[in-house]
Amino acid sequence: MSKVKYYYDSETLSYRKIERKKRRTFKFAAMFILAAALFGFLFVFIASQYVESPKERALKRELANMQLQYQLLNKKMDEAQTVLSSIEDRDNNIYRLYFEANPIPEEQRKAGFGGVNRYKNLEGFDNSKLIIESNKRIDILQKQIVVQSKSLDEIAELAKEKEKLLAAIPAIQPVRNEDLTRMASGYGTRIDPFTKARKMHWGMDFTAPRGTPIYATGDGVVIRADNRSTGYGNHIRIDHGYGYVSLYAHLYKYNVRKNQKVKRGDLIGFVGSTGRSEAPHLHYEVFKDEQRINPINFYYGSLTAEEFNELLEHASMENQSLD
Known part of the structure; x- marks a missing residue:
């Protein structure tokens, strides 16, 4: 039951009942609702700024995981x-x-x-x-x-x-050291055994008994195995590719044929004294791009440092060649 309110009327010196007008009541109600709405909005705003919702917490966790x-x-x-x-x-x-x-x-x-x-x-x-x-x-x-x-x-x-x-690359000695009698002559100006004149000797002479094995100094293909080259007698030429060709002359006999593929160290023939030769030996030459070069630079694959120095010393002597 609503309370009845009175006010004191000084003119009539009596208490009079307060009559609330409907318009004023509506105004008070509207103000209350507005105040409540404003308060609610303010509460929601503050809560949204300082209080996280479950969805926001989940999104933050997802963002943190993505950053990690x-x-x-x-x-x-x-x-x-x-x-x-x-x-x-x-x-x-x-x-x-x-x-x-x-x-x-x-x-x-x-x-x-x-x-x-x-x-x-x-x-x-x-x-x-x-x-x-x-x-x-x-x-x-x-x-x-x-x-x-x-x-x-x-x-x-x-x-x-x-x-x-x-x-x-022809990188080994064509005759094994243990099979050599001696290193007869090297690359350079030497005395011709027949004319006794000084002339260019384009290879190296390895003195060894007739029949001593001769080995391919590098992988390649035999391009010649014949005696149709002046002075060389029975001889073999191997094309190693890359501009390299090796020549083995004055052979006793062959162990390969033309167009045969050989590997470094394969037995290709035997020492002899055919052609323009004074005694059994192997005359060995190396070509690079069709130019003769000193074979002494290509024995790193089969000689020790001491053996190479000894070979170099003998090959450097200006003695008489055997061909």
Whole structure:
């Protein structure tokens, strides 16, 4: 039951009942509702600023997890970049240098991507800058890996070719040291055994008994095994490729035929004294690009340092050749 309120009327000196007008009642009600709404809005606003909802907490956890994943991704990219940089350094300064290939320029290894905007579809998001930078870094890293991969493919091919070259170079002595009687004459001006005049001796003479084995000094193909070359008698020529040809003259007999493939160390013939020869020996020559060169520089594959020095000393003497 509502309370009845009175007020004191000083004119009539009596208490009069307060009559509340409906309009005023409506006004008070409206003010109350407005005040309640304002208070509620203020409460919700303050709560939204300082009190997190479950959804907001979930989104914050998701954002924190994404930031952690981004940091881990960056760390992995840093590690990958460090490893790749080390490989690039070895590639330029060791591998490519060893195989006589030009180093890959730094600007080619780390070049970006010009032209159209490759990341337009990633724009317009809250973290677009972060996402775009990460994608750029990954793309550049992938490009560096592709460049390095192609370089290593090239190095692998060069290594195969280098291996063939090293096997082909005439790099051993054609007659074993234990089979030699002596090193008769070397490359250079020598006394001709028949005319006694000084003339150029284009090879090395290895004195050994008739029938002593002669070995191929490098991998190659026999291009001649005949006696149709003036002065050489029975002789063999092996084409090693890369401009190298070796010649073995004054043989007693052959152990190979024309067009036969041989490997370094294969038995190809036997020491004799055919052709223009004074005594049983092997006359050995090496050609590079059709020019005769000193064979003394090609015995690193079969002689020790001491044996090579001894051979060099004997080969340097200006004595009489045997052919």
